[in-house]
Amino acid sequence: MNLRAVRSAPRPRRGGAPEDAFDRRLLAPMMLGAILNPVNSAILAVSLVPIGAAVGAPPAATAWLVSALYLATAIGQPVVGRLIDLHGPxxxxxxxxxxxxVAGLVGMLAPNLGVLIAARVLLGFGTCAGYPAAMYLVRSEADRTGRDSPAAVLTALAVTTQTVAVIGPSLGGLLIGLGGWRTTLAVNIPLALAGLYLGARRLPRTAPPRRTRGSLATTLDLAGMALFAAALVPLLLFLMHPSAADWYLPATAVLAAACFARRERRAADPFIDLRVLGGNLPLIATYIRALLAYTVAYAFLYGCTQWMQEGRGLTAPQAGLVQLPLFGTAIVVSAVTGRRRQIRGKLLAGALGQIAACTLVLLLGPHSPIWLLLVVALAFGIPQGLNGLALQSAVYHQAHPARIGSSAGLLRTFSYLGAIVAAAAIGAFLGHGADTAGLHQLAWFMLAAAVLHLLVTVADRSLRQVGAPQQDTPAPPAAAATHRGP
Structure with a gap:
C-alpha cells in the first residue's frame, strides 16, 4: 500500500518541549473531538421527556432520537476513520x-420531531471524526518521535470520555433549566466553534495524496462502505426492536454482509481489509470483548436505573445520584491504572469485576437499602474503568498502524452494538415493567455476557505481549505531518 511517509526529522517546537516528546498541544483538540459524541448521548438522556412533551411525541417515537445517533455513529466511525487513515486527521x-x-443549529430550530431526528443523524456523522482522529494522532506522534506515546495520553482520552458521562446528565438538566430542551442541541454550536479554532491552529497539515497512475493512496472503496452500511443498518434496526415478524431484517443483513465480504476480498484497497483483519485474531478478540463488556455496562446503566425508579421507588434525581459512584469510581480506576502498560491483567480484573457486580444485582429487591445500591454502583465502576482503558490500549497496540483510524472506529462500532444488544435485552426482560423479577432475569443475561468476556480473555494468549515494554511493531509509513498550525 502506497501511503505517505512520515517525516520523522525534528521540527521546531514551542515552549522548549523536547523534540522526541509527544506534542501536548494536540491534547486539547483530541479531547474535545473525542467527547462530542458521548456528551450528546449523556445530555439526551435527560431531554427525551421534555422533547416529547414539546412536540407531542410518545416515548416510542422520541426513542428514535437515541437510535438515530447510534445508527449514524456505528456506521460512520469506521468510515470516517478510514478517510483519516488515507488523508490525515x-x-x-x-x-x-x-x-x-450545523446539526446543533438545525436541532435548535427544529419545528418537529422529524427534523430533530435528522439533526441527530447529522450529529452522529459529525462527531465520528473526533475519536479516530485522536487515536491516529497518538500513533503518528509515536512514529514521529520514534518512541511509543506515553500511556498517560491514552489514559487522558479514557478519563475524559468517562468524565463527560458524569457531568453530561447534570449539564443537560442545567441547560434545560436555563433555556429549555433546545439548548441541549444549541450547546453543540460553541463546542463546534471551539473545535474549529483548536483544530485549525493545532492539528498537523498533511500533504495531499500523490495522484499517480495506479496509486492506491487516493482510492476510496465506496462500494465496500455502502455494503458495510447495508449490512449494519438492518441488523441494528432488528436489534433495537427484535420481532419474529421482522425476520427479513437479519436476512438482509446476512446477505449484505456476504456481498461485503466478497467485495472486500477482491478490492485492491478495501475499506476493511478482511485478509489483514482475518489474520489479526487478537484484534478480532478485542472487538468481541468490547461487544460483551459494553453489553453488560449499558444493561446495568439503563436497566438498573429504570428498576430503581419503578421497582425500588426512587425518584429520577435520586436514581441519578445513586449512579454517580459508578462513574466516579471508573474515573479513579482509569487514572490510577492508566500508566501500567500490561493490558491482560486489566481485562481479567475487568471481566471478574463484572461477574461479581452482576452477582450483586441478584441480591437487590424492592426494599434494598440505599447503601446496597451504592455498593452495586461502586462494584460496576471498577470494571468500567478497567475495561474502557484496556480495550482502547489493546486496539492501539494490535491494529495495523496504517489503519489505526478505521480500527479505532470499529471499536466504537462494537461498543454501540453492545449498547443496542443491551437495549434489546432490557426490552425483553423489563418490557412488561421494571420489577425485581425482570431485573434478576436481566442480571442473569449480564452474568452470561460477563462470563463470555472472561473466557475470551483467558483464551487469548497474545494479550501477554500486548503493551509489554520495548515492544516494537513494524509500521508501514503513515500520513505525513508536514506543518503544524501557528
Missing part, C-alpha cells in the same frame, strides 16, 4: 466539527 476533524455545529 486535520481536514476530516474540521469537516466533522463543522457538521456538528
Amino acid at each position: 486535520r481536514r476530516l476533524f474540521l469537516a466533522g466539527t463543522a457538521l456538528t455545529g
